[in-house]
Amino acid sequence: MGDWKEKIEISNLEVKYDQKEALKGISLAIYENEILAIIGPAQSGKTTLLKVINRTIEFVPGAKVKGTVKIDGENVREMKSVYELRRRIGMVFPLPVGLPLSIYDNVAFAPRAAGIRGRDQLDELVEKCLRQAALWDEVKDRLDSLGTRLSGGQQQRLTIARALSHQPEILCLDEFSIAVDPVTTMRIEDVLKELRSEITIILVTNLVQQARRLADRTAFLLNGKLVEIDSNEVIFSGSPANKVTYDYVRGTFG
Amino acid sequence: MTGQQDTTIINPNPDSSGKESTSSEKGASRSAILFTDTPLVRRKRLAENMAKGLFFLMTLLIVIPLILIVCYLFYKAFPVLSIDFLFTNPARGMRAGGIWAALLGTIYLVVISLLVSAPIGVLAAVYLNEYAGDNWLTRIINLAVVNLAGVPSIVHALFGVGAFVLFARMGRSILAASLTLAIMTLPVIIAATKEALGAVPMAFREACWNVGATRWQTIRRIVLPNSISGILTGIILQVSRAAGETAPIMFTGAVFYKAISEGDIFAYGLFDQCMALSMHLFTISTQVPNVPDAIPYGTAVVLLGTVLLVNLLSIALRVYLRLRKKW
Numbered sequence: 241m242g243d244w245k246e247k248i249e250i251s252n253l254e255v256k257y258d259q260k261e262a263l264k265g266i267s268l269a270i271y272e273n274e275i276l277a278i279i280g281p282a283q284s285g286k287t288t289l290l291k292v293i294n295r296t297i298e299f300v301p302g303a304k305v306k307g308t309v310k311i312d313g314e315n316v317r318e319m320k321s322v323y324e325l326r327r328r329i330g331m332v333f334p335l336p337v338g339l340p341l342s343i344y345d346n347v348a349f350a351p352r353a354a355g356i357r358g359r360d361q362l363d364e365l366v367e368k369c370l371r372q373a374a375l376w377d378e379v380k381d382r383l384d385s386l387g388t389r390l391s392g393g394q395q396q397r398l399t400i401a402r403a404l405s406h407q408p409e410i411l412c413l414d415e416f417s418i419a420v421d422p423v424t425t426m427r428i429e430d431v432l433k434e435l436r437s438e439i440t441i442i443l444v445t446n447l448v449q450q451a452r453r454l455a456d457r458t459a460f461l462l463n464g465k466l467v468e469i470d471s472n473e474v475i476f477s478g479s480p481a482n483k484v485t486y487d488y489v490r491g492t493f494g
Numbered sequence: 495m496t497g498q499q500d501t502t503i504i505n506p507n508p509d510s511s512g513k514e515s516t517s518s519e520k521g522a523s524r525s526a527i528l529f530t531d532t533p534l535v536r537r538k539r540l541a542e543n544m545a546k547g548l549f550f551l552m553t554l555l556i557v558i559p560l561i562l563i564v565c566y567l568f569y570k571a572f573p574v575l576s577i578d579f580l581f582t583n584p585a586r587g588m589r590a591g592g593i594w595a596a597l598l599g600t601i602y603l604v605v606i607s608l609l610v611s612a613p614i615g616v617l618a619a620v621y622l623n624e625y626a627g628d629n630w631l632t633r634i635i636n637l638a639v640v641n642l643a644g645v646p647s648i649v650h651a652l653f654g655v656g657a658f659v660l661f662a663r664m665g666r667s668i669l670a671a672s673l674t675l676a677i678m679t680l681p682v683i684i685a686a687t688k689e690a691l692g693a694v695p696m697a698f699r700e701a702c703w704n705v706g707a708t709r710w711q712t713i714r715r716i717v718l719p720n721s722i723s724g725i726l727t728g729i730i731l732q733v734s735r736a737a738g739e740t741a742p743i744m745f746t747g748a749v750f751y752k753a754i755s756e757g758d759i760f761a762y763g764l765f766d767q768c769m770a771l772s773m774h775l776f777t778i779s780t781q782v783p784n785v786p787d788a789i790p791y792g793t794a795v796v797l798l799g800t801v802l803l804v805n806l807l808s809i810a811l812r813v814y815l816r817l818r819k820k821w
Contacts (some may be wrong), residue, residue, distance in 0.1 A: 296703055301628055327706035337701040340720055349715070350705035399701075406705055 244271035247410065247440045248293065253307035255288050255464075257300065262288040264464040265307070275432065275441040277451030277472075279488070280461035286444040287333075289461075290412045293442075294329040295322050311410070327354055330403030334415040336395035338387035339402075343370075343379050346387040346398055350406040365405060372435070373401035374427040393420045400428065404435075411435065412442045417450065429454055448489055452476050460485045567798065571791035579792055583753050584774075588782050593793055595754045598761060599768030600800070602668050603743060604736045606764075607675035612729050614676075615683030622684070623691040624713055642681035647741040650678040654746040667765040671747030678742055679732040686728025690721040723815035730808035734801040740772040748773040750781075771797045 248270040255263040263285040270276050278286050291297040293309055295316055309316045311328070319325045327350070339346050347366045356362060366383070370376040375397040379390070387398055396419045403411060413432075417425040432441055432454060445451050451458045452472060459469035460482075468475065468482045480486050568575075578592060585591030622639075626632040654674030664670040694717050702712040718725075740748075748770045754761035762768050775793045778785045 294704065296700065299700070299703065323706045323708055325706075326704060331704040333700075333704075335697070337697045339698055339701055339716060341716075349702070350707065353702075353705065353707040353711045353715075402701070402705060 244274065246270070247272040247311065249308075249310040249313070250289075251308050251310075253289070253292060253309065254305070255285070255292060255297065256304045258302040262464055263292075266461075266464075266466045268459060268466055268469050270440060270442060271457075272440055273436055273438070274456040275436055275443055275454050277455035277458040278442065278444045278461060279446070279448055279451050279458060280467075281488075283463070284461040285464040286461055287414055290331065290414055290442065290444060292316075293410070293412065294326050294331060296326075296331075298322075323353075327406045328409050330406070330408035330411040332396075332400050332403045332411075332413045332416045334418050336392060336399045336419055338390060338395045338398055340386070340388055342384045343387045343390070343398065344383040347401050347405045350402060354406055365407075366401075369401040369404045370398075372404055372431055373397040374424065374431055375401055393424050396420050397424065397428065408439060410440045410442065412444070414444045415446055416443075417445070417447065425450075448491070460488060462488075564798070567791055567795050571788055571795045574786075574788040574792040575795065580796065581757050583756055584751065588751065588774075588778050588789070589785050590789075593771065593774060593796060594756050595752055595761075596769040596771045596774035596793070597796060597800075598754065598759065599668070599748065599752075600737055600771040600797075602762050602768060603672050603675055603747075603770055604733055606668065606672035607679060607736050608729065608733065610673060611676035611680045611683055611732070615680050615729075616687050616725060619684045619687035619691060620713060620718075623688045624709060624717065639681045639684050643685060647678055647739050650674055651742040651745050653677065654742055659746055665765065666745070666747050666749075666767055668747050668762055668768050669764045671743040671768075671770075674742045674746045675736045675739065678739065679736055682732055682735070683729055686731070687721075687725045690724025690728065691717060693724065694720045723812050726815070727808050727812050730804060730811070733804045737797065737801055737804075738772055740770075740776050743770055744773060750777055771800070 246269045250269070251267045253263055253266045254261070266285075266289070278289065280286055288297070291300070292305055293311075293316065297303050297305060305317075311325075316325055339349060341349065344366055347369050348362050351362060351365055356365070367376060367380075370379065375394060378394060387395065390398060396416060400413075400416065411432075416428065420428065429450070432443070435441065443451065443454060455472055457469060457471050458475045460467045460475070462484065468480055468485045470480065474480055475485060476489060478486070480489070580592060580597060581594050582592035583595050584593065622632060622635065626635075651674060654670060654677065658664045658670035658673050659666055662670075664673075698716050698720070699712050702716055703709075707715075747767055749767045750769075752767060752769050771793060775790055775797065778793065779790045
């Protein structure tokens, strides 16, 4: 791993929601073109971590952030344009949100917001993103119909297509598979493996097996603290540095 | 036997209790007994039917007076109702003629007041709902909006006299009266718009922000298109209020009598005084002796008709925009 370039560097990150501490001082590095899985039980701060990276935490009332997150060495909180920052990051959240627009407009929303107007360019981009999200074949004949009328699994893939539509350098997936059937999950996982050559992927997942299948490295969060981060060989080897990690991965936690 | 039980279980008809009791006699199975009427079930059903009846009665109570009023108005107004009644000025000290000056005055007042209050109200609501954080200032503003909506119209009238007629030196004029009406309708428009904006799920906004859209892009492309029906309904409903109020315009611009050229829709200027339907109705029913009965009723019918027409428009608009609503 020595020659991997650091993409995101998180140091001493603390997040408080009013009185409640969500993250209690986390430091970790995420390398370029890797898939980093983040596992951990509920309330361990996984989603909060993602929100800090793209600064949507600022929309949460009462949230306070200490510590730094750097992308390519640049502190995200000192970046001139937060919109520029968010365009560099694709986000997929657990429950799919189809915008009340046509399928085409759903995917073209972000490029348009970024100022891309050319119809050809948009067409090409929309097709590429929908293909990447394994949705193109199902919707190519009805791009004008409403995104919100798709089934739950299709909407989740639409969300993934939208997250890719602004051609991000980093893709964050927060438990993307809970609304998707296993077959589609596999197809999306294949897509992620392909995307790895181009972008950095952070995969928050409740499925330990998914982390094992996909990730290069896995981080284990518990109650807002980073218990362990290491390559998958170590984490899933049966001899991770930490006993708690071992228990969680084996499913005998608590 | 099993088949028979199944039919009793899935049978939603409460009158089938006889059949159920026979099946329970025959088989005495526990599931069948569960579905026969116990005294408790009967009591609850009685209570439910009574409640339903009561609610229906209350609904009727709202509708009946409305229908009676409309019928009575039309019956009394029948002798004067004609196109000429709309388009001629009052004559012979309001004892004859039509209501043209008052009708046009009301239209002027309502349109100008909405031209002022709708943009201000909608933009203020967008700011309060989409941009403003939760701090003491916005809380005070929200409180002020709610309280302003509850201020009696006569108080608005006094404010209008002080602020527009005297301080701004507009004099008693259509402009001053319209602005007073605008101040009166503003808080309700803000409240209705905030309501409509708040009904757009937060998840839509977050989805937009996550792909790097600015707040304005989010509002423009997602929030406004999905709340426009509620916003327009809120605005249009204020038309009826602005048209019906007498107090705010009495001291600020409406007059007892003013003759204008008949059929000319530009007969009033901004700084003219004007007649208005609500005020006209008030004066001819209380201040002028020996007015033929039909004229005040005719005026009321026109006022009501104008308001109903606008409400119909709002319903039509709402239906049309609902059809386009996408979630």
